[in-house]
Amino acid sequence: MATRQLTMTKIRSLGFLIPALLFAGLAGWHLTRPATAADPPPPPLVPVTTSVSQVEDVPEYLVGLGTVQALNVVQIKSQVNGTLIALPVPEGHEVHKGDIVAEIDPRPYKAALD
Secondary structure (H helix, E strand, C coil): HHHHHHHHHHHHHHHHHHHHHHHHHHHHHHCCCCCCCCCCCCCCCCCCCCCCCCCCCCCCCCCCCCCCCCCCCCCCCCCCCCEEECCCCCCCCCCCCCCCCEEEHHHHHHHHCC
16 A cells, blocks of 8 residues: 555656746747747838728629520410511510500501502
C-alpha cells in the first residue's frame, strides 16, 4: 500500500511540474527573443466624396437565354374569307377594342353587291 501511495504522489507532483516547466520555458523564450521591427506605417488615406441622395429611375438589363411566352393568347377569326392586303398591328403589340387587326380586299364583295 505504501508503494501505491508513493506512486500516486509522484504522479500528482509531475502533474504540477510539467505545466510549471512549460510556463517557465515560454516566459524565458518571450523575454530573450530578438526584438522585432516596428510596425509598418499605415496605408495612405483614401479620399471620400459625398453627394446628396436623389430619386431616379434605374434601368434593369437582363441578359440570358430562353423563351418568352405571353400571359394571354387570343385567336382571331374573320367573319368573311378573302385576301389579306394589310396587317396594321405588328406581331406582339397590344391590341385594344376597336383597333383594326387585318384588312381584307373589299373588291370581290363590292362586285357581288353591285
